Amino acid sequence: MSAPIEPAVRIQREDFDLAHESAALCAGRTDIGALVTFTGLCRDEAGTLAALELEHYPGMADAEIRRIARQAVERWPLSGLRVIHRYGKVRPGDNIVAVLAASRHRQAAFDAAAFMMDFLKTRAPFWKKEHRSDGSEGGWVEARDIDDEATQRWREPSAADR
Amino acid sequence: MSAPIEPAVRIQREDFDLAHESAALCAGRTDIGALVTFTGLCRDEAGTLAALELEHYPGMADAEIRRIARQAVERWPLSGLRVIHRYGKVRPGDNIVAVLAASRHRQAAFDAAAFMMDFLKTRAPFWKKEHRSDGSEGGWVEARDIDDEATQRWREPSAADR
Amino acid sequence: MKLVYFAWVRERIGHAEEEVDLPDDVVTVAGLLSWLAGRGEEYETALKHASAIRVAINQEHVAHDARIEGAREIALFPPMTGG
């Protein structure tokens, strides 16, 4: 196994373009057999949400996601890993977060992307506040226990997940 | 849980554009919180491959992938599922297959995409033949036992995977 | 009955499809494979590791003990390597 690659992490207000990010990750390479992308979007099933305000801890958001990403590239043989997380106001249907993981084979790419999202959800310093369509404040989104539980499955050595 | 959605399946010689497929899957929707895409690409780490020839069983390729996709939409609460598999000649770095799975939450999207790929690898009637850069025939790619084993993990009720 | 072949099964047999009239005593996939293997050297070579051959009847995977009555199209091919 070759040395872990350097993950790319960006924290930004602007939207991102998954196609552009995928192309940048794979450009000119013939050692990538599998690319898994995860995109997290702003949902509004009830039709009552005007926007989500994403607050973050500047500096730590980037540092913490890099710490998680470094664990991922040490654990799986990745050819590329890229994470983008937005802050500021997003509207229903808008992108919030993207993880792209590339590898020779699919299982490493799937596992690394899922691992990144599980830890990003519970450790990256971002908080969502709802703004309702009727002008009222919807309050802060509450953390879900299921997200903490999801991180537990990565405690085993990675060979046991295969 | 609402009725399973209708998966979109395409078997085609032409390349596909992941960004276009993602946009089509998510257009005008605010009930999608997670989109997972898998792209399988033609690899050539040794630098000896000129192309892969993808042979397929017309009719059955489409029917079999639809059968797998119907299992996925019955098993997970998906908002969208799209599968594209190419046939004909592909070169190193080219796309071969894409799976896009959208859901409210990430675990269903990750699981459905991984499930599709595991069964597609072992059940969809496609075969790869190598053409070498030196003009010689590289022979038929052999099936990997690890791909058969990967399908076994889906035998348990899906709740046990979470 | 129509038989179709793919990948190295097709290459070794030397053609992609054919119509055959099966004897009455060929009633399962396994029976079909051994009957075919007796039709000549190219069939024998293609089918010599019979357990490695995958079979579809009317475009659906079947096991080697499946009955073939009612089949319109039977396909023989190696383990799949798509994706």
Next chain:
Amino acid sequence: MKLVYFAWVRERIGHAEEEVDLPDDVVTVAGLLSWLAGRGEEYETALKHASAIRVAINQEHVAHDARIEGAREIALFPPMTGG
């Protein structure tokens, strides 16, 4: 020492950051939380469920029993809901 607050911790305390001089007997995160809670009603409200408060020292997560000596910046915030 610089304290920074986020999300509803920030809203309840009423400001995003401040400089504080800690008494010598405040040596752990838990000690800091209870000292802060005694600084006024807004702090008491913000920190009343102390176990729900997450803490970072110098931009790294720490547990409530962590020692705070050497900290340049301590952040208090609710459980995270990014991603």
